[in-house]
Amino acid sequence: MHTNSHRGKLSTRTKYAITGAAAGAANGFFGTGGGMLLVPLLIRWSKMDDRRALATSVCIIAPLSLASALVYFLRLDLSILDAVPFLLGGLPGGIIGGYLFKKIPATYLRKLLGVFIIWGGIRSLLP
Amino acid sequence: MINAIAGLLTGVLSGLGVGGGTLLMVYMITFAGIDQMTARGINLLYFIPASGGSLYFHIKNRFVDFRAAIPAIICGLLSTALSAYAATLLDEELLRRLFGLFLIVVGVREVFKMS
Numbered sequence: 001m002h003t004n005s006h007r008g009k010l011s012t013r014t015k016y017a018i019t020g021a022a023a024g025a026a027n028g029f030f031g032t033g034g035g036m037l038l039v040p041l042l043i044r045w046s047k048m049d050d051r052r053a054l055a056t057s058v059c060i061i062a063p064l065s066l067a068s069a070l071v072y073f074l075r076l077d078l079s080i081l082d083a084v085p086f087l088l089g090g091l092p093g094g095i096i097g098g099y100l101f102k103k104i105p106a107t108y109l110r111k112l113l114g115v116f117i118i119w120g121g122i123r124s125l126l127p
Numbered sequence: 128m129i130n131a132i133a134g135l136l137t138g139v140l141s142g143l144g145v146g147g148g149t150l151l152m153v154y155m156i157t158f159a160g161i162d163q164m165t166a167r168g169i170n171l172l173y174f175i176p177a178s179g180g181s182l183y184f185h186i187k188n189r190f191v192d193f194r195a196a197i198p199a200i201i202c203g204l205l206s207t208a209l210s211a212y213a214a215t216l217l218d219e220e221l222l223r224r225l226f227g228l229f230l231i232v233v234g235v236r237e238v239f240k241m242s
Contacts, residue, residue: 013198020199021206028210029222031167032148033230034203039144040233048192054144055190060199062178064207065171071211072168082165085130086151086173093138093147094180101143101181102188109145114237116146117230123149124227 015046020060027064031072033124035061036117039110050106054113130159134173141174142181148174 010018019041023034035057042053072078101109133154137147148170155166185191214222 013194016195017198017202019195020201020203023199024203024206025210026226027203028207028212029214029217029219030226031171032152033226035144035146035148036230036233038199040237042195046195048195052190052192055185055188056192056195056199058142058144058178058181058185059191059193059196060203062175062182063200064203065174065178067204067207068211069168069171069175072164072171076164076168078165078168080172082161083169083172085128086134086155086169087176089131089134089136090138090141090173091176091180093135093140094142094177095183096135096180097139097142097177098181098184100139101184101190104143109143110240111238112140112143113145114234114239116140116149117234117237119234120146120149121227121230121232121234123153124223124230126227 012046019046023057023060024064027061027068030124031068033120034064036113036120039113040117043110050110051102054106054109055101133159134177138173138177138180141177144181147177 019038022041023038026032026037027034038057038060039053042048042056043050048056073080133151137151137154140147140150151173152166152170155161155169156163161169182191
């Protein structure tokens with residue numbers, strides 16, 4: 001893949017950077033929702049394969065979430081004890097998800113993502 | 128503990144990349160009685176083990192595109208920092224609703240595979 005594509009105005013890497021910035025903006029403003037922009041952007045704008053877009057989005061959101069989490073916990077003086085049960089459940093959950101990932105057709109995953117995006121949108125509209 | 132089970136179930140979704148976070152937020156606020164800001168913080172932190180667990184497989188299966196991930200992460204971190212600061216200055220309500228509208232459009236296009 002060329003770093004500087006002759007087609008279009010933006011290089012591939014610039015597109016990835018902007019995509020990441022968009023996800024980061026959602027992450028920074030709302031604490032959530034970054035991943036919801038990432039996958040459609042990667043697939044439609046950067047022409048990434050469905051499955052790779054889903055997996056890559058997980059990889060991108062992880063450090064962004066960590067950074068935001070640190071800010072939240074430190075500024076709001078939250079107790080990590082409240083988070084522990086969710087963390088303990090999340091780890092095996094993530095492992096299971098990672099294991100199942102390649103067994104589920106990518107189209108189903110995309111549609112499921114779409115459903116969650118719609119739901120996220122509706123919830124964001126409500127007070 | 129029920130919270131751990133909730134984390135487990137949404138963790139599977141998060142690992143699949145489809146977004147378990149929204150579900151977990153609903154669970155925390157509606158059923159676990161956690162306040163919104165705390166829930167957001169927990170949601171962000173929870174994604175670390177959830178994504179960590181799944182990334183082992185994603186990377187092993189070579190699904191992660193690092194040529195995309197690395198520039199995206201670098202700019203994403205900068206953007207997160209700037210946005211978190213800007214959020215304190217702007218009208219969050221309005222932003223959130225506009226974002227909500229945008230998400231609905233994006234989501235509908237994904238579900239119905241429109242281009």
